[in-house]
Each structure stands twice: as structure tokens, then as C-alpha cells.
Amino acid sequence: MEGGYTIKEGIEIARRLEATGKIDYISTDLGAADILHMNLPPSSIPPGYALEFIANVKSEVKLPVIAFGRINDPVQAESILEEGKADLIGMARALIADPELPVKAREGRLEDIRACVACNQGCVWRVFARLPITCIQNPAAGRERELGIGSLKPAAVKKRVVVVGGGPGGLKTAEIAALRGHRVTLFERLGELGGQVNIASRIPSREELSGIVRYLTYRLEKLGVDVRLNVEADVEVIKGEEPDVVVVATGSTPTVPQIPGAENLVDVASVLRGEAKVGDKVLLLDLDGHWAAAGTAEYLVERGKEVTIVTPLMYVGVDIDFPSLIPLYRKFYEKGVNMLPNTMVKEVKGETVICADVYSGREKTIEGIDTIVAAAGGKANDQLFKSLKGLFREVYAVGSCVAPRRIEMAIYEGEMVGRKI
Numbered sequence: 001m002e003g004g005y006t007i008k009e010g011i012e013i014a015r016r017l018e019a020t021g022k023i024d025y026i027s028t029d030l031g032a033a034d035i036l037h038m039n040l041p042p043s044s045i046p047p048g049y050a051l052e053f054i055a056n057v058k059s060e061v062k063l064p065v066i067a068f069g070r071i072n073d074p075v076q077a078e079s080i081l082e083e084g085k086a087d088l089i090g091m092a093r094a095l096i097a098d099p100e101l102p103v104k105a106r107e108g109r110l111e112d113i114r115a116c117v118a119c120n121q122g123c124v125w126r127v128f129a130r131l132p133i134t135c136i137q138n139p140a141a142g143r144e145r146e147l148g149i150g151s152l153k154p155a156a157v158k159k160r161v162v163v164v165g166g167g168p169g170g171l172k173t174a175e176i177a178a179l180r181g182h183r184v185t186l187f188e189r190l191g192e193l194g195g196q197v198n199i200a201s202r203i204p205s206r207e208e209l210s211g212i213v214r215y216l217t218y219r220l221e222k223l224g225v226d227v228r229l230n231v232e233a234d235v236e237v238i239k240g241e242e243p244d245v246v247v248v249a250t251g252s253t254p255t256v257p258q259i260p261g262a263e264n265l266v267d268v269a270s271v272l273r274g275e276a277k278v279g280d281k282v283l284l285l286d287l288d289g290h291w292a293a294a295g296t297a298e299y300l301v302e303r304g305k306e307v308t309i310v311t312p313l314m315y316v317g318v319d320i321d322f323p324s325l326i327p328l329y330r331k332f333y334e335k336g337v338n339m340l341p342n343t344m345v346k347e348v349k350g351e352t353v354i355c356a357d358v359y360s361g362r363e364k365t366i367e368g369i370d371t372i373v374a375a376a377g378g379k380a381n382d383q384l385f386k387s388l389k390g391l392f393r394e395v396y397a398v399g400s401c402v403a404p405r406r407i408e409m410a411i412y413e414g415e416m417v418g419r420k421i
């Protein structure tokens with residue numbers, strides 16, 4: 001239909017399908033190419049966003065109606081049924097993140113559920129990239145034969161394991177090692193677990209990432225992992241534990257690019273932690289293509305800053321899935337964020353930033369910038385790993401201390417090392 005069809009027309013279609021007598025149930029959905037965030041809702045779209053529409057369908061037909069969309073919690077699912085808004089609950093990503101959700105719900109083990117955080121990274125992004133799906137929290141997704149339910153075996157020899165670093169990589173290693181019966185101690189130099197995920201989840205659209213840390217922290221408590229906060233583990237601290245195995249998960253430190261004349265240059269992590277002094281007119285240099293850059297821009301515009309994003313990449317957020325980009329771009333356009341793709345910063349002279357496009361080299365100046373914020377990736381914190389080699393029988397490294405990457409690889413490598421030791 002030209003221009004698509006409205007919700008009213010959708011309900012009429014449902015009624016006519018029902019009238020054919022050939023349909024057993026109505027499975028609801030919303031969306032179209034330009035509103036993909038309604039079909040594959042990212043974490044910026046609130047849970048239950050489609051319920052009014054679903055309840056409307058339900059009130060107009062007699063066939064059973066299936067609800068859909070950001071339903072990842074059995075309590076929420078039950079209340080939808082109790083309120084008569086639907087007859088059945090559809091869950092897609094909730095079951096990719098935790099295929100055992102229905103069993104855990106039936107047994108009342110709600111805290112054991114690894115809830116989907118609607119990051120759209122392993123599932124939706126990879127579908128668009130024509131890759132097999134994965135899940136950032138569940139390494140078994142897409143690898144069911146190798147890592148699926150029933151594949152984790154108790155360790156033949158119970159070992160004394162020390163994990164250094166309480167980011168997602170260290171947390172996952174500790175969980176799997178403890179599940180297999182090892183005695184695990186985890187050192188974290190800060191006063192809280194979570195590593196860089198605690199920074200990433202300060203981005204307004206990405207607050208739900210904190211669920212990854214909440215779940216793994218709960219698992220470690222339940223499995224009796226000895227977590228020692230505010231301890232910077234060095235060779236002596238680790239030797240004191242007399243470990244059989246050491247797993248280093250010390251993450252990465254942000255890098256800041258060298259730009260001639262750039263004095264007020266800070267990294268995204270220090271901005272999100274609230275440590276960096278940021279003026280009113282900000283230039284955000286995006287060498288990242290993912291949420292570290294675009295998400296920090298969102299954080300800054302929500303605080304009333306005037307933001308220009310400069311990136312040598314094809315567009316801002318090239319590594320972000322389209323359903324997440326649509327509401328983010330809406331916000332950027334509404335708040336007047338200036339985006340300059342295919343452009344690099346060359347030099348800074350006072351409050352003037354000299355840029356050049358990456359294809360012709362043609363220069364462009366931006367005036368009145370008081371702060372430059374860079375999302376330029378990180379450098380692996382691998383010193384501890386290097387100094388431990390040869391001192392203990394088994395030493396492994398997982399996550400961003402191997403090479404700075406994203407949460408999925410930290411969790412995947414934690415799972416694999418946890419299974420190996």
C-alpha cells in the first residue's frame with residue numbers, strides 16, 4: 001500500500017483475516033523501513049511500548065493475540081496476560097539472551113534470568129551485516145552445539161584461581177570457573193565491579209547495559225566467589241594467594257590522539273565519569289564509529305552542550321545497528337547536533353579547529369570550540385599479564401587487555417578460559 005498502512009487499517013486487516021476462518025492466532029508487530037526501531041526496539045525504546053496497539057488488536061478480534069516487543073521479564077509478561085492485553089507472549093531476544101528463561105520463570109528463579117539488555121549488537125546488528133547471530137551476554141547463542149545447555153562439565157581437578165579485573169571479561173571468567181567447581185578470588189582495583197561497562201551505561205540510550213554487570217555480580221555472590229574490591233593486584237598480591245591459575249582481565253585505557261595545538265582535549269570516558277571539565281561548545285572527534293562517540297554526544301546534548309561531531313568515517317555511528325540509530329539521529333537533528341562525516345581534525349588554533357575532508361583534503365574551519373572530546377579507542381593494559389608469564393603454571397588474558405574490543409569478546413573469552421582451566 002502506498003505510504004504504508006495505519007494501525008487502524010492493520011486492525012481491519014486482522015479482522016478480515018479472522019473472518020476467513022483460516023487463521024489460528026494473530027501475531028502482532030509494528031514497524032517499517034523508516035521506523036525500524038519499532039520492529040527491533042533498542043534500549044532507548046521503553047519496555048511495553050507496543051502494548052496499547054496490541055490491546056487494541058485484542059479488543060477487536062476473538063482469535064488469540066500474541067504480544068511482542070521488549071518483553072524480557074516474566075513478571076511484566078504475566079501482568080500483560082492478567083490485564084487482558086494479550087493471550088500469549090512472544091519473546092525473541094529475551095530467549096536469545098537466556099533460552100532457559102521460561103524454565104527459570106516456572107521454577108520462580110527470577111534472579112537467575114539473564115535479561116536481554118536490548119543492545120542489538122550480537123543479534124540485530126549481525127542480521128543486518130548478514131552474519132550468523134550471537135549475543136553479547138550469552139556466548140552459547142549461535143554456538144549451541146559447542147557451548148549450549150548441558151555442555152559445561154565440572155573440572156576434573158579443582159584449582160585455586162585468581163582473576164584480576166572486575167569488568168565483564170573478569171566477571172564471566174569467575175562465573176564459569178566457579179560453576180565448574182574451582183575456588184575463585186577476583187581482585188578489582190576500584191570500589192565497584194563492572195569496568196568500562198559502568199562508563200558505557202552512563203550514555204542515556206545505553207543505561208540498560210548495567211544489567212550485564214548486575215546479573216554477573218549476582219552470579220558471583222551466589223557461586224561464592226571471593227570478590228576483593230579496592231585492591232590493585234600486582235605480582236606480590238597474586239603470589240600471596242598461591243594460585244594454580246591466574247586470569248588477567250585488566251581491560252584498556254583510553255588513548256587520546258595527538259593533534260597539533262589541541263590543549264583542551266579529553267577522552268570520552270573522563271567526560272562520562274564527570275571528571276573532565278567540558279565547556280559549552282564541544283567538538284567530538286569520532287574515531288570509534290560505535291556508542292563511545294555517538295553516545296557521548298547524546299550525553300552532552302542532554303546537558304545542554306552545543307555539539308559538532310567530526311569523523312573520518314562514512315557517517316556517525318557506522319558500527320551501530322539501524323534500529324538504534326533512528327531514535328538517536330532524531331535526537332541529534334532535534335537538538336541541532338552538527339555532523340561532519342568523512343572529515344578529520346588537522347590542527348587547533350585557540351578556539352578555531354581546522355578540519356579537512358579525507359578525500360580531497362579541502363579545509364574547513366570551525367570557530368568557537370572550547371573543548372575537544374575524543375573517542376579514539378584504547379590501549380591494552382597488558383603490563384601485568386606480561387610480568388606474570390613464567391611465574392605461574394597457567395596464566396591467561398581475556399578481554400580488552402588482549403586488545404581493546406567490545407563487551408561481547410570480553411565475555412566470550414571469559415567463558416572460554418573459564419571452560420579451559
Ligand SMILES: Cc1cc2nc3c(=O)[nH]c(=O)nc-3n(C[C@H](O)[C@H](O)[C@H](O)COP(=O)(O)OP(=O)(O)OC[C@H]3O[C@@H](n4cnc5c(N)ncnc54)[C@H](O)[C@@H]3O)c2cc1C
Pocket residue numbers: 121136164165166167168169170187188189190194195196197199200206231232233234249250251252268269272291292295381384398399400401404405406407408410
Ligand atoms: C564510553 C564507552 C562506551 C562503550 N560502549 C560500548 C557498547 O555500547 N558496547 C560494547 O560492546 N562495548 C562498549 N564499550 C567497550 C566495553 O566497555 C569494553 O570492551 C569492555 O568493558 C571490556 O571488558 P574487560 O573486562 O576486558 O575490561 P574493562 O571493562 O576495562 O575492565 C577491566 C577492569 O580491571 C580493573 N583492573 C585493571 N588493572 C587492575 C589490577 N591490577 N588489579 C585489579 N583490578 C584491575 C579495572 O579497574 C577494570 O574494572 C564502551 C567503552 C566505553 C569507554
Ligand SMILES: Cc1cc2nc3c(=O)[nH]c(=O)nc-3n(C[C@H](O)[C@H](O)[C@H](O)COP(=O)(O)O)c2cc1C
Pocket residue numbers: 029039040041068069070071090091092093094123124127133
Ligand atoms: C535475530 C532476529 C531476527 C529477526 N527476524 C525477523 C524476521 O525475519 N521477520 C520479522 O518480522 N521479524 C523479525 N525479527 C523481529 C522479532 O520478531 C521481534 O518483533 C523483535 O525482535 C522484537 O521483539 P523482542 O523484543 O522480543 O526481541 C527478528 C528479530 C531478531 C532479534
Ligand code: SF4
Pocket residue numbers: 093094096097115116117118119120121122123124134135136137138
Ligand atoms: S545481543 Fe543484546 S539485544 Fe541481542 S539478545 Fe543479546 S543482550 Fe539482547
